[in-house]
Amino acid sequence: MKHSLSLQIGPVAFRIGSAWRSPIEALARLYAGYPDPGRVCDFTVRLEPEKPWRRWIRPSVAIQGDYILPDAAPMSLAHGLLAAEMGMNLQMALGQKSHLLLHAASVEKDGRALILTGESGAGKSTLAALLGERGWRLMGDEFALLGLEDGRLRAFPRAISLKNGAITVMEREVAPQRFGPRLDGTPKGAIRHMRPNERALEAMAEPAQPALVLFPRFGEAAAARGVGQAEVFMRLTQASTNYVSLGAAGFEALTGLVGGCPAAAIDYPDTESAIDMVEQLWAEAA
Amino acid sequence: MSAAHALIAALRDPARAGDGDWNGLIAAARAEQLIGSLAYRLEGRDLPEKVEAIMEAARRDSAQARIQALWEAEMTRRALAPLGVPLVLLKGNAFHAAGLDAAIGRSVGDLDILVPKASLEAVEAALIGAGWERLKEADGYDDLYYRRWMHELPPLIHRTRDRMIDVHHTILPETARPKPDAAALIADSVALDPGSPPGAGSGLRILSPPDMIVHAAAHLFADGDLAGGLRNLWDIDRLVRQFVAADPAFWPALAERAQHHQLRRSVALSLRLAARLYGTPVDRQAAGPDRVTDRLFAARLLARNGWGQPVRPALRLAFYIRSHWLRMPPLLLARHLWAKARS
Known part of the structure; x- marks a missing residue:
């Protein structure tokens, strides 16, 4: 394709091709400092005109690639960066078969992971x-990759997708050069991507042992309750895109995770109290 | 060399895989649904670490898809067993259930089965009673079109397993010019479990080897627009090699069946193209002389670049139009296009 870029994110390498220059340039800026993926990529993503003339006239970006959803809506070129991110997510959700994929964020401390x-x-x-x-x-904000053989978690630290109110929360905390452009009017409202910090990038190849699973819920009075293994298992099967297609290997990996770490559901009214609850539960789990 | 050329070269001779561009080969193999077949062809070879990981995942995925396909066939067998009608598995499901070479790494989408036309209503009712649901709106244009003109029922999907089933009563649309002998397909089908009593119809069956080739050829050249045809042609390559090795009388048997089902030309074309693209050893008499249009078919099958994109839009459009022309007489085609344009 006319414009292209390869990206290494944790154990996964992407090749992204585009009919337009701007999405590739935006990706290159956002992913500055990521490691070189080498020559062979796991997945190909393509950003193409929805119809041939929509390359120039009211450009419309169709998300294509190795694995696609046939009815995915095309996006405006102004949201090309988001289209590339969605294309990569789609490859993971539909094509990732080397790890059990959980729709989850994860962070690590002392070699142990919080999901x-x-x-x-x-x-x-x-x-x-x-x-x-x-x-x-930070190991990842969207997908956590659980090893099928060793039960350890792999980082997938793609750019963090901040939405609406979360954008201002993080803008107060993080230097401006780590942010992508603010994208208004997307199907999910305003979105701004944020590059994880250097530590997250340097350690992206280091796995971690899962130690605690939390089910956070925003907008409620602060409360925490333990969650039984059966419920954790059911909720994680729903949070996984490839649990069914991995068959027995997925079942073994997931039961290993559920049996090996405690879990809790936390309700929180604001992020600061959530951070306190997380630190406290983490200390109890240790 | 284009990515589609690299793909067929790698399938023919795995030693040649990756002498160019691995990314292009992998993208083309995925787009053509041949990544599983390629992964098994490359098994045990000395590959770059990343390529080996991708191929290993593809093999694991194929193995799981095979289990799901066999389970779906078994669920269908159980749902239809009380009817006592013969139940013939078609295409990928048949290859897997019979353990044919063509099944190695073969992806399977929908479950395709063939049953006698007289039992269609009973089969549909039994499937709906066992949890399958209609996908097309009942009595809508598509639903009625299927029932009146097609060789299969409108697709059904299972409520909880989310898998589709296509119930065929013959192997080409009723509107196509060749009229395959559906009764003969079923009469000559082979029981997968020879232990089950003959004629009981409660077990799974597959087409006879010659009919399997006839069906694959009909599906590829007398029905569709050749999209994804490299995989169907790979099926033909694998089947022919296995059948010829097992039965010295295979070629005359195939010639006889192709003639009987009025599909001699499609069978001959598929043999020529399999020989041209995959080096399949074919009987020159069955394949017939090369024709100038063979090159167009080959070019259509190979219209895929190293980003996995379809290329040569004019050629693809021509084959798309051809597929409708083959399927429908002109007046019906006009009515069909009119209805589709209005919807």
Whole structure:
């Protein structure tokens, strides 16, 4: 394709091709400092005109690649960076078969990993982003990769996707050069991507042993409750995109995770109290 | 060398894989749904670490897809067993259930089965009773079109397993000019479990070897627009090699069946193209003389670049139009396009 770029994110290498220059340039700026992926990539993503003439006239970006959703809506070129991110997510959700993929954020301390999972809007991205600036190593804000053989967690520290209110929270905390452009009017409202810090990038190849699973929920009075293994298992099967297609290997990996670490659900009214609750539960789990 | 050329070269001769561009080869193999087949062809070779990891994941994925396909066939067998009708697995499911070479790394999407036309209603009712649901709106244009003109029921999807089933009563649309002998396909089908009593119809069956080739050729050249055809042609290559090795009388048997089902030309074309692209050893008499249009078919099959993109839009459009022309007489085609344009 006319414009292209390769990216290494944790154990996964992407090749992204685009009919337009601007999404590739935006990606290159956002992912400055990531390691060189080498010659062979795991997945190919393509940003193409939805129809041939939509390259020039009201440019419309169709997300294509090795694995696609046939009915994915095309996006405006102004949101080309988001289209590239969605294209990479799609490859992971549909094509990742080397790890059990959990829709979860994760952070690491002392070689042990904290997994944060919940529905969209539960605040896992924001919490992980904040923890990543406050003494933890960010492993990823979107996907956690559980090893099928060793049960350890691999980092997938792509750019953090901050939405709406979370954008201002992080803008107060982090230097401006780590942010991508602010994208208004996306299907999920305003989005701004943030590059993880140097520590997260340097250690991206280091796995961690899962030690605690949390199910955060934003917008409620502060409360924490333990969650039984059966419920944790069920919720994590729902949070996994490839649990079914991995068959027995996925089951073994997930039961290993559930049996090996405690879990709790936390409700929180604001991010600062959530951070306190996380630190306290982490200390109890240690 | 284009990525599609690199793909067929690697399938023919795994030693040649990756002498160019691994990314292009992998993207083309995924786009053509041949990544599993390629991964098994490359098994045990000395590959770059990353390539080996990708191929290993593809093999693991194929193995799991195979289990799911076999389970789906078994669920269908159980749902239809009370009817006592013969149940013939088609395409990928048949290859897997019979353990044919063509099954190695073969992806499987929908479950395709063939049943006698007279039992269609009973089969559909039994499937719906066992948890399958209609995908097309009942009595809508598509639903009625399928029932009146097609060789299969409108697709059904299972409520909890989320898998589709296509129930065929023959192997080409009723509107196509060749009229395959569906009764003969079923009469000559082979029981997968020879222990089950003959004629009981409660076990799974597959087409006879010659009919399997006839069906693959019909599906590729007398029905569709050749999109994804490299995989179907790879099926033909694998099947022919295995059948020829097992039965010295395979070629005359194939010639007889191709003639009987009015699909001699499609079979001959598929043999010529398999020989041209995959080096399949074919009987020159069955394949017939090369024709100038063979090159167009080959070019259509190979219209894929190293980003996994389809290329040569004009050629693809021509084959798309050809597929409708083959499937429908002109008046029906006009009515069909009119209805589709209005919807």
